[in-house]
Amino acid sequence: MKLNVTQENLSRALSTVSRVASSRGSLPILSNVLLKTTNNQLMVAATNLDIAITETIGAKIDQKGSITVPARLMQDFISSLPSGTLLLEVKENKLFITADRFKSTINGLSAEEFPTMPTLDGGSTLEFTSKEIKQTLQQVLFTASSDDARPVLTGVYINGENKKMFIAATDSYRLAEKKLKKEFSGSPLLIPAASLTELLRSLKDDEEVLGVTYDEQQARFSVSGIEIVTRLVEGKYPDYKKLLPSTFETTAKLTRQSLNEITKVSSLFAREAAGSITLVVDEASSEVSISSIASQVGENTATAKATISGSATITMNSRYILDALQAFDGEEIQININGKLDPCVLTDPNDDSYLHLIMPVKS
Amino acid sequence: MKLNVTQENLSRALSTVSRVASSRGSLPILSNVLLKTTNNQLMVAATNLDIAITETIGAKIDQKGSITVPARLMQDFISSLPSGTLLLEVKENKLFITADRFKSTINGLSAEEFPTMPTLDGGSTLEFTSKEIKQTLQQVLFTASSDDARPVLTGVYINGENKKMFIAATDSYRLAEKKLKKEFSGSPLLIPAASLTELLRSLKDDEEVLGVTYDEQQARFSVSGIEIVTRLVEGKYPDYKKLLPSTFETTAKLTRQSLNEITKVSSLFAREAAGSITLVVDEASSEVSISSIASQVGENTATAKATISGSATITMNSRYILDALQAFDGEEIQININGKLDPCVLTDPNDDSYLHLIMPVKS
Numbered sequence: 001m002k003l004n005v006t007q008e009n010l011s012r013a014l015s016t017v018s019r020v021a022s023s024r025g026s027l028p029i030l031s032n033v034l035l036k037t038t039n040n041q042l043m044v045a046a047t048n049l050d051i052a053i054t055e056t057i058g059a060k061i062d063q064k065g066s067i068t069v070p071a072r073l074m075q076d077f078i079s080s081l082p083s084g085t086l087l088l089e090v091k092e093n094k095l096f097i098t099a100d101r102f103k104s105t106i107n108g109l110s111a112e113e114f115p116t117m118p119t120l121d122g123g124s125t126l127e128f129t130s131k132e133i134k135q136t137l138q139q140v141l142f143t144a145s146s147d148d149a150r151p152v153l154t155g156v157y158i159n160g161e162n163k164k165m166f167i168a169a170t171d172s173y174r175l176a177e178k179k180l181k182k183e184f185s186g187s188p189l190l191i192p193a194a195s196l197t198e199l200l201r202s203l204k205d206d207e208e209v210l211g212v213t214y215d216e217q218q219a220r221f222s223v224s225g226i227e228i229v230t231r232l233v234e235g236k237y238p239d240y241k242k243l244l245p246s247t248f249e250t251t252a253k254l255t256r257q258s259l260n261e262i263t264k265v266s267s268l269f270a271r272e273a274a275g276s277i278t279l280v281v282d283e284a285s286s287e288v289s290i291s292s293i294a295s296q297v298g299e300n301t302a303t304a305k306a307t308i309s310g311s312a313t314i315t316m317n318s319r320y321i322l323d324a325l326q327a328f329d330g331e332e333i334q335i336n337i338n339g340k341l342d343p344c345v346l347t348d349p350n351d352d353s354y355l356h357l358i359m360p361v362k363s
Numbered sequence: 364m365k366l367n368v369t370q371e372n373l374s375r376a377l378s379t380v381s382r383v384a385s386s387r388g389s390l391p392i393l394s395n396v397l398l399k400t401t402n403n404q405l406m407v408a409a410t411n412l413d414i415a416i417t418e419t420i421g422a423k424i425d426q427k428g429s430i431t432v433p434a435r436l437m438q439d440f441i442s443s444l445p446s447g448t449l450l451l452e453v454k455e456n457k458l459f460i461t462a463d464r465f466k467s468t469i470n471g472l473s474a475e476e477f478p479t480m481p482t483l484d485g486g487s488t489l490e491f492t493s494k495e496i497k498q499t500l501q502q503v504l505f506t507a508s509s510d511d512a513r514p515v516l517t518g519v520y521i522n523g524e525n526k527k528m529f530i531a532a533t534d535s536y537r538l539a540e541k542k543l544k545k546e547f548s549g550s551p552l553l554i555p556a557a558s559l560t561e562l563l564r565s566l567k568d569d570e571e572v573l574g575v576t577y578d579e580q581q582a583r584f585s586v587s588g589i590e591i592v593t594r595l596v597e598g599k600y601p602d603y604k605k606l607l608p609s610t611f612e613t614t615a616k617l618t619r620q621s622l623n624e625i626t627k628v629s630s631l632f633a634r635e636a637a638g639s640i641t642l643v644v645d646e647a648s649s650e651v652s653i654s655s656i657a658s659q660v661g662e663n664t665a666t667a668k669a670t671i672s673g674s675a676t677i678t679m680n681s682r683y684i685l686d687a688l689q690a691f692d693g694e695e696i697q698i699n700i701n702g703k704l705d706p707c708v709l710t711d712p713n714d715d716s717y718l719h720l721i722m723p724v725k726s
Contacts (some may be wrong), residue, residue, distance in 0.1 A: 028726060073631060073660055094661070106661035265443045265465060268436060297436055298457070298469035325438045 001035070001065025005042055005057060007083050013044040013055035014075040014182045016202060016226055021046040021071035027115075033074055034114050035088070035095070049210045051195045052117050054227045059265050066111035069095050074106060104131060104244035118229045123215035124186060130223060133210055134203040135348050136178045137196055138166050139327040139354055144193035145171035155233035156191050157240075160184030169193065174320050175240055175283055175357040176327060183235070188236055192221055195230035200335040239252055243343060243357065248336040250310030252281045252288050253349055254334040259288070260325045262302035266290040267318035269300040276361050279344075281337065288335065290318075312337040314344055315361045321346075324356040364396070364428025364453040368405055368420060368429050370446050370462070376407040376418040377438040379565055379589055382415050384409040384434035390478075396437055397477050398451070398458070399429035405451075408480055409434055414558045415480050417590045429474035432458050432723060437469060481592045486578035488551060496573050497566040499530050499541045500559055502690040502717055506524040507556035517552050518596035520603075521722045524545030530601060532556065538603055539690060539719040541645050543617055553600055554582055556592035562688050607704060607720065611699040613673030615644045616712055619696040622651070623688045625665035629653040632663040639724050640681045642707075644700065646671045651698065655682075665723035667712035684709075687719040 005072060023031035025048065034045040042059035045052065068091045077097075078086075078362035087098040092107075097104045137156075145153035156169045168177040199221050203210070210223040214232070221228045266277045271293030280289045289303040293315075314337055325333065330348040337344050346356040377396060386394035388411065397408040405422035408415065432451045440460075441449075450461040453471075460467045500519075508516035519532045528547035531540040562584050566573070573586040577595070584591045628639045632655030643652045652666040656678075677700055688696065692712040700707050709719045 038676060070660060076631050077628065080624070082624065101625070101667060102663065102665045104628075104632070104661060104663040107659065260702065261443070261445065262464070265440065265467075268439050269467070296470065298467060300440075300465065300467040302465045304464060318561065337627075 001037060001088065002061075002063035003037060003042060003088050004060040004085050005085055005088065007078060007081050008201075009057040010044070010086060011075075011079045011081075012040075013042075013057050014071070017044050017046040017053040018071040018075045019046075019198060019201070020048045020051050022048050022093050023072075025049075027120045029068060029109055029113050030115075031071055032068035032109060032114070033071040034066065034068050034111055035281055036111060036299060037064045037083075039059050047115055047117065048230055049115065049125050049276055051190065051198055053198060053227045054117065054229075055227050056227075064092050066094065066347070068111055068114050068316065069106045069107040069108040069333055077104065087261075118218060120215060120218050120220045120229060122211055123139050123218075126184075126212040128210045128212070128314075128337075129206075130203045130208040130210055131205050132180065132207060133330045134181065134200065137200045137203075140169045141178040141193055142197055142323060142327070142353050143171055143174050143176040143193050143199065144169035146193075147171070151239050152190065152234055152235040154193055155237070156196055157183065157188060157189035157237045158191070159237075160186075161241075170238070170240055170357075173317070173359050174324070176229065176324075177357075178241075178353050187216075188237065189214060190233040190235070191217065192230055192233055195219075195228065199228055202228070204246075208266045243344065244355070245336070245338055245342065248310075248338055248345070250283075250308075250312035250335075250337040252306040252308045252335045253332055254288055254306035254335075255331060256325055256328055257332055258304035260322065261324070262288070262290045262304050263318050263321045265302045266292045267298050268292075269295055269298055270318055272296060275318045276315055277321075278313060278315045279321075279335070281306070281308055281310070281312045281335065282312045294311070310337075316344060316358050317361060320358045324358065327356060328354070330339075364400060364451065365424075365426035366400060366405060366451050367423040367425075369452065370441060370444050370449055372420040373405075373407070373437075373449060374444075375430050376405075376440055376544045377434070379418045380407050380409040380416040380646075381434040381438045382409075382561060383411045383414050384678045385411050386435075388412075392431060392472055392476050393478070394434055395431035395477070396434040396470060397429065397431050397474055398481075399474060400427045410478060410480065411540060412478065413555065413594055414561055415592045416561060417592075419588050419590075428453050430456065430458050430471040431474055431477050432469045432471040440467065440469070448494050456632055466629050475586055481581060483576055483578060483581050483592060489547075489570070489577075491570040491573045491575070493566045493573055494568050495543065497568060498562065498650045499543065500563045500566075502541055503530055503532045503539040503558055503710040504559055504563065504692075505686060506534055506537050506539040507532035508717075510534070511555075514601050515553065515598040517556055517558055518600070520551060520600045521547065521554070522551035522600075523549075524604075533601070533603055533720075536680070537687070538606065539687075540603075540607075540718050540720075542716045550579075551600065552577060552582065553596040553598070555593055555596055558582075558591065562591055565591070567618055605719070608701055608705065608708065610698070610709070611673075612670075613644050613675035613698075614702040615669040615671045615698045616695055617667050617698075618694060619671035619688055619691055620694075621667035622696055622698070623685065625651070625653045625667050626684045627683050628665045628686070629655045629663050630685065631655075632658055632661055633681055635659060637672050638682045639678055640684075641676060641678045642676045642684075642698070644669070644671055644673070644698065646674045654673045657718065673700075675703070677703045679707060679721050680724060683721045687721065690719060691717070697708050
């Protein structure tokens with residue numbers, strides 16, 4: 001292998017793919033990044049066997065070839081170099097990198113020892129704009145479970161109903177669902193949240209198209225020269241729609257900022273109670289108040305004005321409320337409550353495309 | 364105690380003093396912050412027995428008194444409140460805090476159980492501008508030792524010679540010395556670097572005067588309503604001036620940015636060798652080059668153009684060079700070398716007020 005690339009392109013590709021290279025696994029070569037010439041381009045790739053990321057960049061190829069080198073060293077090194085053209089050359093499993101005033105040798109391993117990158121032939125396809133899927137992932141990803149005890153809950157669930165696409169995630173304590181104005185038919189798709197976290201890092205706030213191709217085992221995301229191939233999560237997703245109440249006895253509408261403020265202040269006093277706070281909606285005083293559960297350190301009650309119908313008291317984890325409020329971007333928020341043992345649902349009164357459900361704490 | 368303060372003032376004072384309150388010590392009350400009325404002001408104070416910090420803020424006092432409350436909770440809570448006036452009231456070792464829409468109680472401990480804040484009567488005095496001492500501390504503090512095995516090296520040493528004041532610190536591997544255009548006579552002063560780190564956090568880049576009062580055991584710093592009292596380090600500081608070479612066989616002058624760049628890149632290959640790199644000054648080629656010590660992962664040589672007199676090779680810890688380069692602010696840097704076992708001294712060719720000495724690694 002012998003080729004020229006720009007420092008900028010190589011550095012960007014390394015930072016995209018290196019994140020999945022890990023030195024923790026049992027296979028040392030998985031901490032390496034694969035460099036491989038392909039049709040006058042350079043393919044930069046890494047995998048942790050669950051996810052494989054590839055970025056293909058422009059290069060002037062003098063001689064075809066491939067090598068794998070330690071991902072972290074390679075990334076740190078290339079990103080430290082000044083911008084300009086780099087000469088990359090492979091001789092006997094060593095990568096020689098030459099720039100204007102820099103000469104380096106990195107000891108590598110043969111690309112033949114690297115796992116075969118997964119491919120996906122045929123399958124169904126979907127398209128999103130980068131901006132739309134980025135916002136959606138920011139709204140639902142954090143509610144997926146990180147606990148492997150129930151693998152299905154570590155996935156993000158894409159399903160269709162009435163010519164709409166729904167993207168949902170839940171860790172069984174809270175649930176987020178986004179509705180997209182898009183048709184989705186066929187079998188639902190369950191994608192590991194960890195893979196979507198990698199995808200999210202590569203998405204920009206623009207109109208570029210993200211293509212998704214999938215079959216029953218795998219999905220491939222393609223955007224801006226980057227390809228991410230991930231296995232899908234196996235198993236049946238819970239029928240979460242049954243959990244979503246269709247009517248509410250009590251609703252309170254207030255500014256998102258004030259709910260955030262009173263929750264945050266009360267959460268400081270709820271540390272011993274694992275974050276439990278009690279939310280009271282009082283129609284008579286037109287106030288929402290949040291108190292911390294009585295604790296050794298002290299106690300707190302904070303109130304905010306609200307437009308209220310019905311009265312209710314519910315105990316919840318303050319962290320879940322704070323997380324949820326981050327996922328909205330409107331100025332107002334609506335709190336929807338039935339009984340104290342029923343889920344509380346947060347919505348934006350001016351936008352019905354997103355809902356966030358929080359299970360109460362039994363108090 | 365019953366008083367009004369603004370959220371802004373109380374929050375600032377808590378963030379200044381709370382840093383020294385620690386829950387790690389053997390005395391639980393040291394994790395508390397002391398609130399005490401004093402002459403129509405509120406004194407906010409904390410101590411770890413080595414350092415005591417006090418900030419006095421304006422308050423409308425209705426009733427004198429005092430209390431101590433957990434520093435972290437109090438700071439987090441007050442900083443979460445919206446700006447405005449707060450009512451603070453003490454009843455039976457409980458602090459009641461009331462703001463517009465917030466009502467809190469924090470359980471405290473009596474101020475009588477709090478250690479007496481140290482005082483300093485008489486003693487010598489010094490004055491600095493906030494800006495000048497801030498820059499000096501940023502240049503020397505990081506070279507003080509954090510290892511209690513040799514307590515004197517955990518101090519910063521202020522001494523005088525020829526109507527100049529010198530402020531120096533060393534961990535025996537490197538040494539920084541700043542020369543100030545100020546007279547200093549009398550016995551040298553050895554101040555714990557940890558206390559100066561606290562002081563540094565309170566200093567602004569302005570012309571405000573920092574007053575220092577000291578005797579043989581303690582020093583007190585006063586600036587912008589903040590007082591820091593620290594014990595001094597006991598023991599005799601090494602006669603470091605003997606270490607400073609007066610002439611050099613080899614000098615190289617280059618831009619600080621290029622020395623930083625070539626050191627940083629080579630340091631990536633020096634991780635296995637604990638950061639050791641070899642610096643070569645070559646008069647014939649007018650180049651300074653830095654190579655990483657041969658390692659398992661690979662090797663690197665990086666070069667930069669320089670104005671050179673004499674040739675030399677020396678092995679040093681790359682982290683010390685990178686740290687030192689941060690302490691300079693000029694565009695150019697001069698490397699001064701004698702033998703490969705003698706200290707290397709970095710200076711600014713256009714400013715002789717600061718020097719940074721690095722001991723070589725025996726290679």
